[in-house]
Amino acid sequence: MSYDTSRLKNVAVSESGLLFDPMNGAIYTTNPVGLTIVTALQAGLEPEAVKQRILTEFEAEDEVAAQDLFDFLGQLLGYEVIRHV
Amino acid sequence: MYNVAVTGLNAGDSPAPGVAVIRCLRERAEGRVNFIGLAYDALESGALDKQLTAGVYLLPYPKSGKEILLERLRYIHRQIPIDAVIPNLDAELPNFIQLRQELTAMGIHTFLPSEEQFKQRSKENLNQLCNRLGVKTPITRLVQDPSALDFHPEDFPVMVKGLFYEAYAAFTMEEAIHYIHKVAARWGYPVLVQEYLEGEEFNAAAMGDGTGRVLGVAGMKKLVFTDKGKGWACVSIENHKLAELTEQVVRAMRWRGPMEVEALQAKKDGEFYIIELNPRFPAWIYLAAAAGMNFPHLYLQLALGQPVNGLKDYTPGVVFTNYTTNLITDLKYIGPLYTNGELQHEKAI
Numbered sequence: 125m126s127y128d129t130s131r132l133k134n135v136a137v138s139e140s141g142l143l144f145d146p147m148n149g150a151i152y153t154t155n156p157v158g159l160t161i162v163t164a165l166q167a168g169l170e171p172e173a174v175k176q177r178i179l180t181e182f183e184a185e186d187e188v189a190a191q192d193l194f195d196f197l198g199q200l201l202g203y204e205v206i207r208h209v
Numbered sequence: 210m211y212n213v214a215v216t217g218l219n220a221g222d223s224p225a226p227g228v229a230v231i232r233c234l235r236e237r238a239e240g241r242v243n244f245i246g247l248a249y250d251a252l253e254s255g256a257l258d259k260q261l262t263a264g265v266y267l268l269p270y271p272k273s274g275k276e277i278l279l280e281r282l283r284y285i286h287r288q289i290p291i292d293a294v295i296p297n298l299d300a301e302l303p304n305f306i307q308l309r310q311e312l313t314a315m316g317i318h319t320f321l322p323s324e325e326q327f328k329q330r331s332k333e334n335l336n337q338l339c340n341r342l343g344v345k346t347p348i349t350r351l352v353q354d355p356s357a358l359d360f361h362p363e364d365f366p367v368m369v370k371g372l373f374y375e376a377y378a379a380f381t382m383e384e385a386i387h388y389i390h391k392v393a394a395r396w397g398y399p400v401l402v403q404e405y406l407e408g409e410e411f412n413a414a415a416m417g418d419g420t421g422r423v424l425g426v427a428g429m430k431k432l433v434f435t436d437k438g439k440g441w442a443c444v445s446i447e448n449h450k451l452a453e454l455t456e457q458v459v460r461a462m463r464w465r466g467p468m469e470v471e472a473l474q475a476k477k478d479g480e481f482y483i484i485e486l487n488p489r490f491p492a493w494i495y496l497a498a499a500a501g502m503n504f505p506h507l508y509l510q511l512a513l514g515q516p517v518n519g520l521k522d523y524t525p526g527v528v529f530t531n532y533t534t535n536l537i538t539d540l541k542y543i544g545p546l547y548t549n550g551e552l553q554h555e556k557a558i
Contacts, residue, residue, distance in 0.1 A: 136525075136526055144444075144525075144526050146446050146447040146448075146525035146526060147446065147447070147448050148409065148411075148430060148446065148448065148474075149411075149429075149430025149431075149432065149444045149446045150430075151432070151444070
């Protein structure tokens with residue numbers, strides 16, 4: 125499944141995990157896994173490649189990484205910073 | 210050295226813009242501006258701040274009329290020649306606008322909208338203006354007599370608003386009538402009853418040069434609200450739809466001076482609806498300056514006939530929060546403000 129991440133690309137990301145959407149002033153916080161997902165999506169990676177990055181950076185099991193990614197994408201969809209295409 | 214008089218010095222939980230306007234100007238003044246406070250009450254908090262102004266003069270309340278105001282401004286001008294005045298309160302603006310020519314003749318410069326422009330964006334005319342401009346606004350009814358209300362249960366909730374200030378959400382007919390009486394007792398009739406739209410509120414400040422040119426737009430989102438719905442903490446934003454809407458209004462009206470657009474992005478259709486068009490700087494104007502758009506500085510340049518450049522660089526993500534503190538003074542010190550209506554501040558240590 126692919127996502128339109130054009131709005132996410134405008135979201136300001138700090139190393140501490142603070143996210144700021146300049147369109148609506150919304151402020152979010154996330155953990156290191158979430159930060160990795162956001163920066164990977166902003167870099168244009170597809171979900172499978174994002175999962176591989178999680179596996180590499182956090183030494184997670186494949187199933188756990190896939191579930192974390194699925195949950196986090198659901199949150200980003202809910203906040204309307206990404207959309208299904 | 211310029212002497213600039215500024216009104217709206219109350220800096221409480223529902224702050225007026227004056228203190229923020231002075232702070233904006235001070236950042237660019239480089240010691241070339243002397244500030245004169247104009248207040249309606251001796252206890253307007255900013256009036257007592259020795260570090261804010263060189264002195265404070267009380268003004269007659271707006272309902273006294275423009276002639277009494279002019280008389281008072283003539284007196285103040287004799288004490289300290291005023292180069293420019295920045296009125297910051299809705300209720301006083303009609304008098305200042307009507308006095309523009311007299312003030313200019315005295316050497317007191319302003320950069321204000323025309324009387325016609327001021328009326329066009331007033332709450333009672335907002336529907337008509339928005340229809341003409343092709344922008345959305347909630348349906349608004351003017352109420353002169355609450356006993357003649359013909360609302361049905363499905364019409365609720367509604368917003369009940371005063372002509373100048375105050376707004377309440379009413380969920381039943383009883384609440385609506387209560388708030389209409391409450392608002393009318395303070396601000397008179399008509400009272401506005403506005404369609405309640407669910408959504409997110411956004412604000413923008415802008416400056417028009419009176420020819421249709423927009424000199425800048427600054428967007429803001431409230432992060433923390435007071436119980437009156439004012440922004441206690443806010444963040445600068447960059448929302449293209451909001452900026453385009455604001456530019457459209459300022460350009461089409463050929464707006465002259467500062468304007469604040471209060472808009473709501475409705476949940477039902479994602480569209481922006483104009484809630485209010487305020488003919489002045491908003492109280493959060495220091496955030497706009499901190500994010501790159503110092504509109505009060507532009508106002509002063511325009512009022513003094515100096516050339517200006519439009520502002521383009523704006524930084525989203527700049528946050529401000531209000532915080533309260535205590536100003537200590539002595540009744541003997543502020544006595545002259547009560548008795549003579551004026552106070553020259555001692556130099557702060």
